[in-house]
Amino acid sequence: MIFRQLFDAESSTYTYLIADPASRQALLIDPVLEQTERDLTLVQELGLKLTHVMETHVHADHVTASGQLRERTRCQVVAGAGGASCANVHAKHGDEVHVGALTFQVLATPGHTDDSVSYLLGDRVFTGDALLVRGTGRTDFQNGNAGQLYDSITQVLFALPDETLVYPGHDYKGRTVTSIDEEKRFNPRLAGKDRAAFIQLMDGLNLAPPKMIDIAVPANRACGLTSSAPQA
Secondary structure, eight states, X not given: OEEEEEEETTTTEEEEEEEOTTTOEEEEXXXXXXXXXXXXXXXXXXXXXXXXXEOSSOOSSSOBOHHHHHHHHOOEEEEETTSOTTOSEEEOTTOEEEXXXXXXXXXXXXXXXXXXXXXXXXXXXXXXXXXXTTEEOOOSSTTOOHHHHHHIIIIIITTSOTTOEEEESBOSSSOOOEEHHHHHHHOTTTTTOOHHHHHHHHHTOOOOOOTTHHHHHHHHHTTTOSTTSOOO
16 A cells, blocks of 8 residues: 655645555545645656545635546545535445545544544544544534534544554644554543533633634535635
8 A cells, every 4th residue: 555644734734645556546635725736746756546535524724625636637526425515426434435456434423523524444544633643623613513523433433443543634743643542541532531521621622713714614615616715
């Protein structure tokens, strides 16, 4: 498997390039519009064909590159069942996405937003903003729900093998990867807390709105292709 973890400093977003070395088919998870040229250059340098872009949710902190990438490569855009209507594929829990010999299993993990999904590939899971390194996504906009997020993490993600690697959608402290076992034991929002305590904690965060939310959410519902979206 070809695997690269890429970073957008402005939004602290991780984008993942994953490819099957035999077929050279590749996908990008959560691409950022301003990084379109970087990502396409890497795809070309590695001799890959971009066949899929997979979104974990409708983002509020950056504009997606999915629409532009689809226009330029004819790839398929995959989102969760409740995701942006512009996606080619709306995948529900348990569905599979095949990229060459690689099989991604879709896990419905709502709570941060109502359309949030994670993607399981063998020994690793890409969790978007649902489960972060020693944290979780917030639950105070886009139909977020703290109780639903707790259920998604504890019943879906924490049901995976402890050694499963967790690759998050963001990190603000330079951490790149964690594991299910680590987050069960050390995540301060989850370790030793029941559902009620988690809801109380999340409801009391009082965070400022994401600075890009008014631009990013409508743009991302159109796969980043709107007149108000910043240009790559």
